[in-house]
Amino acid sequence: MTGFRMLARTAPLLVLLALAVPASSVHPTTLSLNRVETAKSVDFEDGVVWVLVLGRDAEGDTDAIEMLAFDTASGAASGIGIPRDSWVRLPGGLARINEAWSKGGPDLAARAVGDLVGVDPDFVLVTGFEGFLAMTETVGEVEVRSPLAFETDQGRTVERGLNSFNGEQALDFASSRDNLPDDDFDRMANQQALLLGYLRSLRAREDETGFMEDVTLSALAGLETELAPTDLYRLAQAITQVDPAKVTGCLVGGTPFTTSGDAQVIRADEELARRLGRDADKDATLDPDCQG
Template identity: 30%
Template sequence: MTLKRIFLGLLLFLAAAVGYYVYAFVTFASDIQQPHIVKDQSPDKPNKSEIPVWGGKERVNILLMGVDSRERSLDEMPRSDTMLVVSIDPASKTYSLFSVLRDTYVEIPGYGSSRINAALSHGGPSLAMQTISNFTGLPIDYYVITDFEGFKGLVDAVGGVEFEVEKDMYYRDPADKGKYDINLKKGLQHLDGEKALQYVRFRHDAMSDYTRTERQRKFLSALADKMKRGATVLQLPDILESMRPYVQTNLSSLDMVKLAALGLTLDGAGAEGHQLPQPGAFREANRGGSVLLPSVERVQTYVQDVLSKSAEQSPKTDTDSATQG
């Protein structure tokens, strides 16, 4: 299953409609650049000097984070429930996606060793980017954060998704007085925002976070398919309005448009998702609970191998063919 549309689908969708909905897009872009979800504890250390020019050849790496903002005070920093790195190579017109398992136990600069998803709660987006960069060996240029309500709002704004749930899923969440319980039945059904959130959150089976990240990619691909449809494009202002309070990024308005334009040129053939740490590159241990102790060296080697193979497998462009001819 191709994963191209997981991250790029929404941005391409926005780019296609931006000429028609300029006001809606600019308002949305301006608002989500504000730290209304997570405060950055290191505002004086931006990564702007490392951001490549997309007209050039350097790779662009973006950290996507999903957070749980339920019953959280404004001053309380959340952990990142989901972490996904999107790595885009403008030169080869390819991209790769890496899901980072949240129980990965790593060194968080200035805070010692902990689960990798604690970096956001300790130091905000800047520390999360630095920690992921140290783990993967990739310079992280940008971040995008959304929370549960933003995800639900997006699904509801497009009218829900027809989706095949592969098995019965049930979990009672004692911390939320039943508000976020999971209760899904096997089979094809219409998932609204609340039901879709239950599906992507479920991790209470034998493979835990491994199968949960697979389910997330599967549903997001179906959601992107729904968003490509013409009727959904006409709903753009309502979709942006529903998401605006729940999305935060350091992408500027111009950067968003440039990224969407770059996405139109990317080759999605053969693109796959990869989990980090990969099988064989970690061992399980107990550090106040079950964690994964990774071989950072092996993880970084694996990441570089994936990126190299992705670039090598990309089809030759017209420019390449002309040069070789």
């Protein structure tokens, strides 16, 4: 296998993870993929691999947070959405979980989310989004099953059920929150629906001549990673084995409250988060009722 063809096989990893949590606005492209030093040894041959995906906003905080689990043996995958306003303890005191990246980079973000879910991620991917449209336009239109009917922040009508989006429409769908009944929680559900839609699209077209190479050129623009090419390739191979029929997703709920400093935050359901983490850590599968 040529070097470029090997890199081409990493495209599903980079595109799927980068598209998993689109941020609320567009920024210069950055894909930063790091291995977490404190994580367990990764077994790509037989076991569950965890990737924490963070969508960074204009202020440098993580506007969207998703823990993805991949079972390299069965092809199952699951996603656990974390409310960005979850109130957690960080160095210096209590703060929103989405501030962990700006305060301590990938290791602190991994620790904060790992403490909540009860599972340490093996890798952390941080995305910026000027390249979002380039990647999605390369992939082409995607069919997404929306859990809700609503009007996006840009005035587009989304039907409950199957919708077809181009890149700009997909970004609008996944980042909108103003007209959603439960804004951030519903937005996390939309992001998971978009992820599954892109997974189906990539799997359907991955054998087309030149398709993966074209996607790779878009996905690799701006990539920064400390992973060796062999590890990057093995991680990508784990992703390409995912069966869309074996993908499940759940959201960590919580209770909104106001802090003594008048900050509007969320008291995340820590018990549920840990049950979901234990459930997915076994075989990257979550119960449909999302109770763990």
